[in-house]
Amino acid sequence: DSGVTQTPKHLITATGQRVTLRCSPRSGDLSVYWYQQSLDQGLQFLIQYYNGEERAKGNILERFSAQQFPDLHSELNLSSLELGDSALYFCASSVTEYNEQFFGPGTRLTVL
Amino acid sequence: QQQVKQSPQSLIVQKGGISIINCAYENTAFDYFPWYQQFPGKGPALLIAIRPDVSEKKEGRFTISFNKSAKQFSLHIMDSQPGDSATYFCAASNDNYGQNFVFGPGTRLSVLP
Numbered sequence: 001d002s003g004v005t006q007t008p009k010h011l012i013t014a015t016g017q018r019v020t021l022r023c024s025p026r027s028g029d030l031s032v033y034w035y036q037q038s039l040d041q042g043l044q045f046l047i048q049y050y051n052g053e054e055r056a057k058g059n060i061l062e063r064f065s066a067q068q069f070p071d072l073h074s075e076l077n078l079s080s081l082e083l084g085d086s087a088l089y090f091c092a093s094s095v096t097e098y099n100e101q102f103f104g105p106g107t108r109l110t111v112l
Numbered sequence: 113q114q115q116v117k118q119s120p121q122s123l124i125v126q127k128g129g130i131s132i133i134n135c136a137y138e139n140t141a142f143d144y145f146p147w148y149q150q151f152p153g154k155g156p157a158l159l160i161a162i163r164p165d166v167s168e169k170k171e172g173r174f175t176i177s178f179n180k181s182a183k184q185f186s187l188h189i190m191d192s193q194p195g196d197s198a199t200y201f202c203a204a205s206n207d208n209y210g211q212n213f214v215f216g217p218g219t220r221l222s223v224l225p
Contacts, residue, residue, distance in 0.1 A: 002155065033212070043156070043201060043215040056212045090155050100146075101213075103155030 003027065004093050004104035012110045018079040021107045025072055025093030031055070032074040033094075033101060034066055038087035049074055050097050081111045114139060116204050118216030125223050131189035133219045135202035138183065142204040146213070147176065147187050150199045159200070160187070192223045 003026035013019055025032050034046040045058035049068035060066075068074045078085060088108050092101040117136045125131045135145075146161035162169045162176040162185065169176045175188040189196055199220050203213040
């Protein structure tokens with residue numbers, strides 16, 4: 001157990017809908033990262049936050065957004081969902097921006 | 113230039129054998145190269161990592177070999193065990209970007225008993 005928690009574990013929704021994925025980092029970790037893992041794209045970095053501020057963006061679609069709250073938990077919002085958004089979404093956290101990342105168990109999103 | 117290539121896509125090894133997974137990168141600014149291990153239904157977990165100032169790093173049965181001039185690095189698993197069966201990802205990053213990894217596509221390792 002990495003100490004990073006993600007909810008929900010599974011999410012099934014329909015195209016066009018909006019969902020929110022939640023991540024609680026390890027105690028003391030200030031940096032949170034979001035990744036998407038799909039069969040055809042592998043593990044893709046989406047976005048990083050550090051102590052509430054956006055630090056870096058990767059291959060994140062405009063339909064997706066994220067934020068990190070004062071208590072350091074983070075949420076990833078996915079809107080106007082498409083079939084191709086079906087994937088595992090992982091959150092990771094690290095103490096600072098330059099330390100080892102610990103991954104959560106992931107949220108499996110299925111868009112029907 | 114941000115891509116990390118990884119091979120093979122899948123690997124079958126007998127128990128006790130050596131598993132070798134190779135990665136190559138283009139961006140010479142990368143300065144941190146971790147390997148992650150992922151079991152089904154779990155998130156990736158850091159296995160071992162190396163920086164370009166050394167050519168090899170060993171932790172138990174796991175060794176990273178790094179060739180800076182060739183821009184290649186590899187993971188060697190000695191005395192492979194069935195419990196090592198997992199998907200392995202190499203990655204690369206640069207401290208100036210924070211640890212925003214570029215991951216290889218993964219290698220599915222199966223160790224036969």
